[in-house]
Amino acid sequence: MPANNAREKSTGITTGDFVPGVSKTDPIMVADNVTRHFGGLTAVDVDHLEIQRGVITALIGPNGAGKTTLFNLLSGFDKPNTGTWSFDGIALAGIPSFKVSQLGQIRTFQLTKALSMLSVMENMKLGAKDQFGEHLWSAMFPWLWRAQDDEIESKAMELLARFKLDAKADDFAASLSGGQRKLLEMARALMSDPTLVMLDEPMAGVNPALTQSLLDHIFGLKEQGMSVLFVEHDMQMVSHIADWVVVMAEGRIVAEGPPAIVMKDPAVIDAYLGSHQDVDLGVVTGRIELPTPAEKASKKGTK
Numbered sequence: 001m002p003a004n005n006a007r008e009k010s011t012g013i014t015t016g017d018f019v020p021g022v023s024k025t026d027p028i029m030v031a032d033n034v035t036r037h038f039g040g041l042t043a044v045d046v047d048h049l050e051i052q053r054g055v056i057t058a059l060i061g062p063n064g065a066g067k068t069t070l071f072n073l074l075s076g077f078d079k080p081n082t083g084t085w086s087f088d089g090i091a092l093a094g095i096p097s098f099k100v101s102q103l104g105q106i107r108t109f110q111l112t113k114a115l116s117m118l119s120v121m122e123n124m125k126l127g128a129k130d131q132f133g134e135h136l137w138s139a140m141f142p143w144l145w146r147a148q149d150d151e152i153e154s155k156a157m158e159l160l161a162r163f164k165l166d167a168k169a170d171d172f173a174a175s176l177s178g179g180q181r182k183l184l185e186m187a188r189a190l191m192s193d194p195t196l197v198m199l200d201e202p203m204a205g206v207n208p209a210l211t212q213s214l215l216d217h218i219f220g221l222k223e224q225g226m227s228v229l230f231v232e233h234d235m236q237m238v239s240h241i242a243d244w245v246v247v248m249a250e251g252r253i254v255a256e257g258p259p260a261i262v263m264k265d266p267a268v269i270d271a272y273l274g275s276h277q278d279v280d281l282g283v284v285t286g287r288i289e290l291p292t293p294a295e296k297a298s299k300k301g302t303k
């Protein structure tokens with residue numbers, strides 16, 4: 001792997017132009033006409049979106065762009081007003097979050113959901129799927145689930161070692177730092193052998209010492225063949241590890257492409273920085289139509 005800043009990027013993600021909704025060569029997730037309204041506010045309004053398999057896709061956009069709401073919808077934690085989406089060819093609309101995760105699509109949260117009064121190891125065990133002890137009939141026969149429990153524990157220990165949390169296995173999750181909780185959440189997500197890992201702001205609140213380690217872990221997921229979709233605000237980190245960037249503003253997808261190209265896109269610069277103060281963000285997202293030169297001229301003529 002090239003040192004530090006230059007991560008190797010995957011290419012061949014699309015055969016078409018770098019435009020919102022462009023088809024991917026091997027999509028793991030496809031969403032169509034997904035909308036979510038909160039009262040009069042349209043939080044998500046996505047016509048078409050495809051997420052490529054086996055690469056790292058970053059979902060970026062200013063505060064309130066609808067990134068977390070879209071995450072919630074795609075992972076079954078919220079219900080849309082309209083829309084369909086599929087994961088690995090399976091239609092997911094109406095499928096609850098626990099079933100979605102059993103299918104191999106797992107997510108983490110902006111505010112970590114480690115259970116503070118459980119130990120780090122207990123948190124890890126909660127991430128394992130298909131546990132015999134969960135079923136009444138097999139819970140009555142301890143020899144059935146004890147062997148599996150040992151297997152789960154050794155898998156958890158391996159993952160904790162990889163995330164440098166093995167020394168804390170017996171500590172309460174409450175005793176971990178913010179960054180360590182993020183690591184625990186990521187490690188726990190891997191207990192179910194997911195194929196798509198969705199990370200909501202994995203770097204937020206993480207100190208610089210742990211940031212590099214988190215970046216390495218995210219990159220490691222791709223190296224192990226997983227697909228990654230993550231929400232992030234820090235543009236440097238996005239260009240550092242993302243193969244593909246999807247930009248949202250006002251609920252819509254306003255740009256897509258490789259990071260080096262997307263970061264130079266005027267729509268993205270407007271969405272983030274409002275660099276052209278005379279252009280409303282609504283123009284970038286298509287909510288407000290700009291007057292044509294002819295309309296502008298006739299307006300001037302009437303003054």
Ligand SMILES: Nc1ncnc2c1ncn2[C@@H]1O[C@H](COP(=O)(O)OP(=O)(O)OP(=O)(O)O)[C@@H](O)[C@H]1O
Pocket residue numbers: 038041042043061062063064065066067068069070
């Ligand atoms: N449960 C809710 N009830 C009402 N409005 C909501 C709800 N959840 C989100 N919103 C609104 O929907 C819009 C999109 O919010 P969302 O959290 O998805 O944006 P975001 O891009 O993830 O922002 P951030 O980067 O700040 O996390 C915002 O205007 C937000 O206030």
